[in-house]
Structures are given as structure tokens and as C-alpha cells.
Amino acid sequence: xxxxxxxxxxxxxxxxxxxxxxxxxxxxxxxxxxxxxxxxxxxxxxxxxxxxxxxxxxxxxxxxxxxxxxxxxxxxxxxxxxxxxxxxxxxxxxxxxxxxxxxxxxxxxxxxxx
Numbered sequence: 001x002x003x004x005x006x007x008x009x010x011x012x013x014x015x016x017x018x019x020x021x022x023x024x025x026x027x028x029x030x031x032x033x034x035x036x037x038x039x040x041x042x043x044x045x046x047x048x049x050x051x052x053x054x055x056x057x058x059x060x061x062x063x064x065x066x067x068x069x070x071x072x073x074x075x076x077x078x079x080x081x082x083x084x085x086x087x088x089x090x091x092x093x094x095x096x097x098x099x100x101x102x103x104x105x106x107x108x109x110x111x112x113x114x
Contacts, residue, residue: 009050012043 015036033040 008046012046015039015043016047
């Protein structure tokens with residue numbers, strides 16, 4: 001199924017639901033379900049095609065997702081190093097430009113990092 005149409009999906013699900021959840025007893029709803037068997041089969045086929053299309057999209061997306069995950073794992077140590085360097089630079093700036101007192105805007109947050 002090349003074009004995914006959400007309304008087709010919903011219509012197919014509604015046909016399935018209405019065929020199997022009809023008011024009355026099972027004996028009462030069986031003739032209606034049999035009468036709609038062709039419709040139900042078409043709905044099942046459409047849904048099966050849609051699921052196959054979705055599976056293809058997922059299979060194509062998995063390598064990209066795995067690649068992002070690997071890139072993130074590689075970048076994480078670099079980001080941590082940058083964070084540590086930033087803290088070091090802040091300490092040097094504090095000691096150089098504001099000896100004996102905290103730098104403006106740092107308050108109590110500088111001592112709570114770790």
C-alpha cells in the first residue's frame with residue numbers, strides 16, 4: 001500500500017469492530033457478520049498491507065536510529081569533558097577577577113555541583 005490513508009485504517013477498524021461487536025446474541029449477529037464477510041476481508045487485507053508498510057518504514061529507520069545512538073555514545077564523553085572544562089574556567093575566572101568572593105550570579109549553585 002503506497003499511500004497511507006488514516007481514514008481507510010479507521011474505516012477498516014470500524015468495520016471489524018462492528019462485525020464482531022453487534023448487539024444481540026452471537027446467533028443474531030452471525031448472519032450480519034457472514035453478509036459482511038467480504039467487507040471484513042477487505043478491511044483485514046487493507047490493515048495487513050498497512051502493517052507491512054509500517055514495518056518497512058521501521059526497518060528503514062532502525063539503522064538511522066542505531067547510528068544516532070552510536071553518535072550520542074561517542075559524544076557523551078566529549079560533552080562531559082566540555083562541562084568539566086567550563087567549571088574549571090569558571091573557577092579560574094572567579095579566582096582571577098573576584099578574589100575572595102563569589103562571581104556575580106553564581107550564588108550557592110557553584111558548591112552544589114559534582
